[in-house]
Amino acid sequence: MSTSTLSPARPRCPGSSGAVDALLPVVGADTLVPLATGGSTTYANLDNAASAPALVAVAARVAQVLPHYASVHRGAGWLSRVSTALFEQARAEVGAFVGARHDDLVVLTRSTTDALDLLSRAVPAGGRVLVADVEHHANLLPWQRSARTTVVPGGADAEETTALLEAELATGRYALLAVAGASNVTGEVLPLRRLARAAHDAGARIAVDGAQLLPHRRVDVGRDGIDYLALSGHKLYAPFGSGALVGRRDWLDAAEPYLAGGGATLDVRHDGVRWATGPDRHEAGSPNVVGAVALAQACTTLAALPPGALEEHEAALRARLVDGLTALAGVEVVRPRPRDAVGVVTCTVPGRSVSEVAAYLSAEHGIGVRDGRFCAHRFADALGLADGGLRVSTGVGTTSAEVDRLLAALRRFVTDGPELDYGVVDGHWAPLSDPRPAPGSLLAAAGPLR
Structure with a gap:
C-alpha cells in the first residue's frame, strides 16, 4: 500500500454524537484478544505512551523496502x-521533520534512552547539567550519575517547575539544561521556547527528551531554540528499533565515539585510530536501516496531516477521558487539567491496587493500559503515587469508542467490582482462574509462517 492511499481527515470532534474517529490507521486496530470471562473482543490500546503501534503507512513502507535491504555505505552491489x-x-527526513538546522547532526540511535546516553557523554569536561526530578529515567539517570549534575525538585505544576529551572539557570553555573517536552506521567507540556531562552541567556544549551511530545505536537528545533532533541521510533508509530539525536555538531564531533567499531573510523593503525566526525562517529556497527526507514516514514506521514488535526484529535479525546474519569466516584485523577497537556492521563482507585485494576481491564474488557510508576519513580513519589498509578494514553489510532469502553469498565469496577477473583500470580496481578492460553503460545499455535 502506498501512502497516497491514506487520506487523513480531520477527526470528528464532540458535537451532536460526540464521536471521534481514528486520525490515522494503525496496524492491529482490529486485533481480537481473548477474555478471561469467555469469548474475545477487539483490543483497545490505551497504552500508547509506552509503545505505539505501527502506522499502516509505516508497515507498508517496511514491506516495500525489505526486498532491497543490503549492507550500507561500503558495498558496491546495487542493493x-x-x-x-x-x-x-531517512536521516534527512527525520531532520526535516523536527526542523534541524543546516549544520545540525542527525545521529540515528536505538531509542531516546540511547540518544540521551550518547549526549551525556558529549557534554564538555567540567560542564554542569541541570535537570528536574520530574523526568523519565531516560532523561534523569544519564545525568544523575554525574557529580556535575544538579537535580532540582519539580513544582506543583509545569509553570512552577519552569520557574524553578529558570531561577537555577540564572546562577550561570550550567552548560546544559535537560528537560522532557511532555511528562509521561501527567502529560504536562513545558514551555520549551521560554526555557530555551532562559538557558541561552544564562550561557547554557537545552536538550529536550521528545519521546512523549513528538507523537502529539510538532517541534522545530531551529524555531524553538532547542540545541538537542532526542526521539524514539517506538513512541512515534514506528516500532522497529530506531531513534535519533538531533542537534549541534560541535559537542558531538569533539566527544569520544559512543561505540568503538566499524564505520566510526577513518583509519586504524597499530599505533592509533583516526575517528570520523559527523554522525558516523557515533554510529559504529551495521546500522538499523529498516528501523531508520520506518522512523522516517512515520515522520513523513505525521507531517502530512492537515494543520491542527493532530492537536484537535488529541484535545477531544483527552477532554472526554478527563471529564469521564473525574465524574466517576471512587476514581481520582492526577493533575487532571493542567494548562497544556498531551493525551496522557494518570488516575488511581483509592483502596484498590492499580495493578489489579489494570489486570481487570485486560482480562474482562480487552483494554490495555499501564500501571506502576512509569520509569519516573521520583516524580511518581512526589505525586503521591508510591504504590503506582493507572495511566491511560491515547494516540492517532484512538477513537472515542475506546475511551468510552474504558470509562464504562471502570464504572463497573468501582460500582459492582470485578466478575473474577484476582491475586498475584508469578509476581503479577491476574485472575486466579484464567482460561486464556499463555500469551506466548498464541502465535506459536498458528504454526509456521508461510
Missing part, C-alpha cells in the same frame, strides 16, 4: 547502494 540511499534519505 547496497539502494540501502545506503534509503538510510541517508
Whole structure:
C-alpha cells in the first residue's frame, strides 16, 4: 500500500454524537484478544505512551523496502547502494521533520534512552547539567550519575517547575539544561521556547527528551531554540528499533565515539585510530536501516496531516477521558487539567491496587493500559503515587469508542467490582482462574509462517 492511499481527515470532534474517529490507521486496530470471562473482543490500546503501534503507512513502507535491504555505505552491489540511499534519505527526513538546522547532526540511535546516553557523554569536561526530578529515567539517570549534575525538585505544576529551572539557570553555573517536552506521567507540556531562552541567556544549551511530545505536537528545533532533541521510533508509530539525536555538531564531533567499531573510523593503525566526525562517529556497527526507514516514514506521514488535526484529535479525546474519569466516584485523577497537556492521563482507585485494576481491564474488557510508576519513580513519589498509578494514553489510532469502553469498565469496577477473583500470580496481578492460553503460545499455535 502506498501512502497516497491514506487520506487523513480531520477527526470528528464532540458535537451532536460526540464521536471521534481514528486520525490515522494503525496496524492491529482490529486485533481480537481473548477474555478471561469467555469469548474475545477487539483490543483497545490505551497504552500508547509506552509503545505505539505501527502506522499502516509505516508497515507498508517496511514491506516495500525489505526486498532491497543490503549492507550500507561500503558495498558496491546495487542493493547496497539502494540501502545506503534509503538510510541517508531517512536521516534527512527525520531532520526535516523536527526542523534541524543546516549544520545540525542527525545521529540515528536505538531509542531516546540511547540518544540521551550518547549526549551525556558529549557534554564538555567540567560542564554542569541541570535537570528536574520530574523526568523519565531516560532523561534523569544519564545525568544523575554525574557529580556535575544538579537535580532540582519539580513544582506543583509545569509553570512552577519552569520557574524553578529558570531561577537555577540564572546562577550561570550550567552548560546544559535537560528537560522532557511532555511528562509521561501527567502529560504536562513545558514551555520549551521560554526555557530555551532562559538557558541561552544564562550561557547554557537545552536538550529536550521528545519521546512523549513528538507523537502529539510538532517541534522545530531551529524555531524553538532547542540545541538537542532526542526521539524514539517506538513512541512515534514506528516500532522497529530506531531513534535519533538531533542537534549541534560541535559537542558531538569533539566527544569520544559512543561505540568503538566499524564505520566510526577513518583509519586504524597499530599505533592509533583516526575517528570520523559527523554522525558516523557515533554510529559504529551495521546500522538499523529498516528501523531508520520506518522512523522516517512515520515522520513523513505525521507531517502530512492537515494543520491542527493532530492537536484537535488529541484535545477531544483527552477532554472526554478527563471529564469521564473525574465524574466517576471512587476514581481520582492526577493533575487532571493542567494548562497544556498531551493525551496522557494518570488516575488511581483509592483502596484498590492499580495493578489489579489494570489486570481487570485486560482480562474482562480487552483494554490495555499501564500501571506502576512509569520509569519516573521520583516524580511518581512526589505525586503521591508510591504504590503506582493507572495511566491511560491515547494516540492517532484512538477513537472515542475506546475511551468510552474504558470509562464504562471502570464504572463497573468501582460500582459492582470485578466478575473474577484476582491475586498475584508469578509476581503479577491476574485472575486466579484464567482460561486464556499463555500469551506466548498464541502465535506459536498458528504454526509456521508461510
